Structures are given as C-alpha cells and as structure tokens.
Amino acid sequence: MRAFTYERATSAAGAAAAVAHHAGAKFLGGGTNLLDLMKLEIETPTHLVDIQDLKLDQIEATHDGGLRIGAFVSNTTLSANPRVRRDYAVLTRAIQAGASGQLRNKATTAGNLLQRTRCPYFYDTNQPCNKRTPGSGCAAIGGYSRQLAVIGTSDTCIATYPGDMAVALRALDATVETVDATGATRVIPIADFHRLPGATPEIDTVLNHGELITAVTLPKPVGGAHIYRKVRDRASYAFALVSVAAVVQPDGSGRVAFGGVAPKPWRSAAADAAIPHGAAAVVEQAFAGARPTHDNSFKLTLAKRTLAAAMAQVRTA
Amino acid sequence: MAITGASDARTVPPAPPVATMPVSLEINGRRHDLRLDPRTTLLDTLRDHLHLTGTKKGCDHGQCGACTVIVNGQRINSCLSLALQHDSDKVTTIEGLGQPDHLHPMQAAFVKHDGFQCGYCTPGQICSAVAVLAEIKAGIPSHVSPDLAALMHPTNAELRERMSGNICRCGAYSNIVEAIADVAGAVA
Numbered sequence: 056m057r058a059f060t061y062e063r064a065t066s067a068a069g070a071a072a073a074v075a076h077h078a079g080a081k082f083l084g085g086g087t088n089l090l091d092l093m094k095l096e097i098e099t100p101t102h103l104v105d106i107q108d109l110k111l112d113q114i115e116a117t118h119d120g121g122l123r124i125g126a127f128v129s130n131t132t133l134s135a136n137p138r139v140r141r142d143y144a145v146l147t148r149a150i151q152a153g154a155s156g157q158l159r160n161k162a163t164t165a166g167n168l169l170q171r172t173r174c175p176y177f178y179d180t181n182q183p184c185n186k187r188t189p190g191s192g193c194a195a196i197g198g199y200s201r202q203l204a205v206i207g208t209s210d211t212c213i214a215t216y217p218g219d220m221a222v223a224l225r226a227l228d229a230t231v232e233t234v235d236a237t238g239a240t241r242v243i244p245i246a247d248f249h250r251l252p253g254a255t256p257e258i259d260t261v262l263n264h265g266e267l268i269t270a271v272t273l274p275k276p277v278g279g280a281h282i283y284r285k286v287r288d289r290a291s292y293a294f295a296l297v298s299v300a301a302v303v304q305p306d307g308s309g310r311v312a313f314g315g316v317a318p319k320p321w322r323s324a325a326a327d328a329a330i331p332h333g334a335a336a337v338v339e340q341a342f343a344g345a346r347p348t349h350d351n352s353f354k355l356t357l358a359k360r361t362l363a364a365a366m367a368q369v370r371t372a
Numbered sequence: 373m374a375i376t377g378a379s380d381a382r383t384v385p386p387a388p389p390v391a392t393m394p395v396s397l398e399i400n401g402r403r404h405d406l407r408l409d410p411r412t413t414l415l416d417t418l419r420d421h422l423h424l425t426g427t428k429k430g431c432d433h434g435q436c437g438a439c440t441v442i443v444n445g446q447r448i449n450s451c452l453s454l455a456l457q458h459d460s461d462k463v464t465t466i467e468g469l470g471q472p473d474h475l476h477p478m479q480a481a482f483v484k485h486d487g488f489q490c491g492y493c494t495p496g497q498i499c500s501a502v503a504v505l506a507e508i509k510a511g512i513p514s515h516v517s518p519d520l521a522a523l524m525h526p527t528n529a530e531l532r533e534r535m536s537g538n539i540c541r542c543g544a545y546s547n548i549v550e551a552i553a554d555v556a557g558a559v560a
C-alpha cells in the first residue's frame with residue numbers, strides 16, 4: 056500500500072474542502088472497498104478524510120413521508136431498520152443478499168453506492184484496463200467476460216456495477232444528496248448517479264472530486280410486494296450474475312431494476328410498462344439493444360428466468 | 373519473479389519515512405496507546421504490534437473471515453480496517469473471549485463438536501459465531517429470513533447463511549453449525 060496521510064473530518068463541508076483542495080485525497084467510509092483496492096495499488100490516494108465523526112449515521116423520516124438515510128449508516132443498520140423492513144423491504148432484501156455479515160457491519164450507505172467494479176482485469180494490475188489505467192485498453196473485451204455487462208457498455212469497457220443495494224434504490228427512485236467544499240448541496244436522482252462508460256470508463260459516477268454524499272433519500276412508500284432475487288455462483292457471499300429488484304402492485308403494475316448486467320442498475324420505463332405482460336416481455340424491453348459477449352449472453356436468459364421466478368414469488372406472497 | 377534482495381537494494385530508492393499517528397485502542401479490556409503508520413490495519417496491529425496472534429490473516433482482502441474480531445459489539449473483518457479508524461473503540465479478539473482454563477461457551481462447543489480441523493479459520497469462526505447469535509437476538513434479518521416482520525431464530529439455514537463470511541478450507545462446516553446451534557439452544 057502506498058503511503059498516505061489521514062485525518063478525521065469534523066464537518067461535512069470541511070470534509071468536502073479537505074478532499075477538494077488535495078488532488079490525491081479520498082473520503083473514507085467503512086474502507087471495505089477502498090482499503091482492498093489500496094492494498095492492490097489500484098487506488099493510490101495520498102490523503103484519506105475519514106467521515107465517521109460527521110454524525111451522518113441517522114435514519115429519519117422526511118416531511119413527505121419518505122426516509123432520509125445518512126451516508127454513514129451501515130448496511131446492517133439500514134437493512135434492519137423497522138421502517139425499511141416494513142415499507143421498503145426490497146432494500147432490506149438487496150442489502151442482505153450482498154457481501155457478508157462482517158462486511159455489512161462495516162460498509163456504509165455511500166461507500167456501498169460507490170463500490171468499484173469486480174471485473175477480474177480491473178483487479179489484475181498486469182492487464183490492460185481502461186477503467187484502472189485510462190487508454191491502456193480493455194482485456195475483458197475478447198477475454199473472460201462471463202461476469203461482465205450485456206448492455207450499456209462501450210468499446211472501451213464492458214464492466215458491471217457490481218452492487219446489490221443500489222439496484223433496490225433504483226427500483227425505489229431514491230435520490231442522493233451531496234455537499235461540496237463551498238457548502239453547496241445538490242440532489243441527484245439515482246437513475247443519473249452512475250455513469251455509462253462511453254469513452255471515459257474511469258469515471259464511475261457524476262460526483263465531482265471533493266463532493267461528499269451526505270444522505271440517500273427514499274420517497275414515500277409505494278406499497279406492493281417487494282422482491283429481490285439474486286443469482287450467483289454460490290449460495291451466499293458472492294456477487295450477482297443477475298439480480299432483480301421488483302416492486303409489484305396488486306393490479307399487476309410495477310417496477311423492476313436489474314443488477315449484474317450493466318455499468319449501472321438497469322431499469323427502463325418501457326420495461327416497467329411491460330410487467331403486466333410477463334417476464335419475457337419485460338426482458339425484451341429492458342434489454343433491447345443489448346450487446347452480450349459470447350461468454351455472457353446466458354445472462355439474457357437468466358434475467359428472464361430470474362424475473363419470472365420473482366413474479367411467481369409475488370403471486371404466492 | 374526472481375528479484376534478489378541485492379538488486380532490490382540497488383534499484384529501489386528507500387521509501388521516505390512516514391509520519392506515524394497516535395491511536396488508543398481498548399483491546400480485551402486493556403487500553404493500548406500506540407503510534408502507527410496510517411497504513412496499519414487493525415489486523416496487523418493486533419498480530420504484529422500487540423502480538424495477539426490468535427486473530428488470523430487468511431486472504432487480507434475481506435474474502436475469508438479468518439481475521440474476524442468484535443468491535444464495539446459488532447463483528448468486522450480486521451484486515452479491511454485501519455487501526456486509525458478505531459480510536460477509542462473496544463475490540464474483542466479470540467484471546468479476550470476466553471482462555472484455555474476458562475473457555476467461552478462457544479469455544480467449548482467448538483471443542484465438543486469438533487468444529488475445526490487445522491484450526492486456522494477457527495478464531496474467526498468463533499468470533500463470528502458469538503456475534504451471529506447476538507445479531508439473531510437483536511432481530512437483524514438475513515438473506516434467508518422468511519418474514520422480515522417476525523422474530524429471528526437460529527435455524528440451520530439461518531446459521532449457515534449468517535456464517536457464510538467465514539470460509540473453512542478444511543470443510544468443518546457441519547460441525548461448526550452444530551457447535552453454534554448447541555450454544556444457541558443453551559442461550560435461547
């Protein structure tokens with residue numbers, strides 16, 4: 056691991072300023088992704104700004120009936136929150152489907168959103184990877200791409216966004232609140248938060264350097280049956296090949312987001328509209344224009360079957 | 373890669389000295405005031421600085437659970453945490469749970485049920501298991517909990533899912549779950 060200096064911020068704007076005014080600085084949440092990548096020298100920050108003392112660890116009701124989740128709330132705390140379990144169960148289910156008990160205790164809401172891809176070539180510093188080293192090429196295109204994305208990719212990168220929590224947040228229309236060094240705040244819809252790679256796969260999200268996530272907000276509950284279904288290579292403690300976050304109403308309408316298939320949680324209005332027509336119709340809409348590789352084209356079939364299983368679960372719920 | 377120490381010394385300039393930082397940890401009830409390179413993980417602090425070598429390093433990347441310790445009542449992977457993140461925290465390691473002459477009930481159950489073979493994963497398994505029962509008692513749901521509104525129970529499926537962050541290369545899993553279920557029965 057490269058040497059770095061460390062500080063504990065005492066205010067949100069102060070934390071943002073500390074990172075903004077230091078080119079090599081990064082925020083430190085739980086550290087479960089950043090420290091992993093620092094050990095491999097994939098991330099090489101020169102300064103860490105630990106945000107644990109900012110009191111961003113509260114979950115509170117919003118005036119319009121929603122829920123505001125502090126950026127530092129742990130994955131375990133969020134998933135176990137009584138209101139989340141009752142009104143946003145797809146979020147509890149998605150979080151509990153990810154990582155391990157130890158990791159969820161340490162991982163934070165903001166850090167989880169910002170976890171980096173699990174593309175095997177991104178992790179192997181001997182391989183070309185445009186996301187890790189811009190301009191070096193992409194070893195995954197033409198390489199081992201079974202786990203990688205089938206849609207939203209570009210000629211420079213076919214990696215997925217690997218997380219589970221954000222897939223549920225996408226289905227729930229969450230928003231991400233930030234503050235910058237000047238104290239200015241902004242609210243980013245989760246749909247716009249993660250980027251597609253285009254020509255700049257090294258940039259995962261729309262956040263600016265030094266922009267601190269302070270909270271994630273859920274709109275008022277939408278009701279319905281909440282399902283998160285994740286298919287992976289082992290029964291637990293593995294990333295998704297395909298996952299489905301679905302909220303289905305008694306009248307058959309609903310919303311669905313897919314994980315493990317794209318550089319961001321994948322949802323479309325056309326796919327939502329097709330829910331009453333069944334899983335095949337939804338997947339046809341959601342994956343129109345997909346560009347799977349030889350190794351990962353199975354994900355299209357798997358997405359259909361996973362959604363069909365989720366819809367069957369709704370009917371028996 | 374055959375890089376000898378000698379050629380290393382010729383080609384690699386010495387790393388600049390790193391400023392250490394103070395940190396105070398309460399480990400197994402005893403306070404330790406240390407000065408550490410900021411890179412030092414909690415795991416390396418325990419093993420290399422405090423010689424508490426019960427906590428093991430398996431993967432050093434959050435993938436195996438051998439380094440599991442309990443911090444402020446919650447289990448975490450000590451390999452993916454900087455010591456500096458834990459200033460003033462209370463850390464319990466396998467040494468603090470119990471000693472050979474006064475075993476923690478979970479340690480005794482692992483012995484009784486043969487919950488290990490080589491023993492390398494065992495300290496992490498035991499710290500994790502103690503925390504798992506506390507998590508079930510606190511009503512924290514898991515991936516396999518059928519009803520999020522109900523109380524949580526230490527069923528076989530729950531124990532297996534909740535222990536999935538602890539890998540056992542020897543495959544002692546079935547006896548590990550039996551040991552935990554034995555303790556769960558006793559505390560239920």
Ligand SMILES: Cc1cc2nc3c(=O)[nH]c(=O)nc-3n(C[C@H](O)[C@H](O)[C@H](O)COP(=O)(O)OP(=O)(O)OC[C@H]3O[C@@H](n4cnc5c(N)ncnc54)[C@H](O)[C@@H]3O)c2cc1C
Nearest residue numbers: 084085086087088089153154162163166167218219268434
């Ligand atoms: C073995 C293993 C298995 C895993 N399996 C899964 C899985 O199945 N599903 C899944 O979803 N995840 C999985 N994970 C990933 C895990 O969920 C993430 O590591 C975790 O959520 C990251 O949260 P953190 O708080 O530790 O982030 P950190 O590592 O602290 O930070 C991650 C990034 O976010 C930035 N950051 C942190 N907080 C803020 C903030 N407030 N504002 C702006 N930037 C910020 C940091 O600078 C860093 O770049 C796994 C991880 C491991 C190690």
Ligand code: SF4
Nearest residue numbers: 174184185193212213
């Ligand atoms: S798919 Fe993206 S992350 Fe993977 S090697 Fe190619 S550029 Fe890197």
Ligand code: FES
Nearest residue numbers: 430431432437451
């Ligand atoms: S050594 Fe920490 S999880 Fe493997």
Ligand code: FES
Nearest residue numbers: 489491540541542
């Ligand atoms: S007992 Fe050998 S790894 Fe578990």
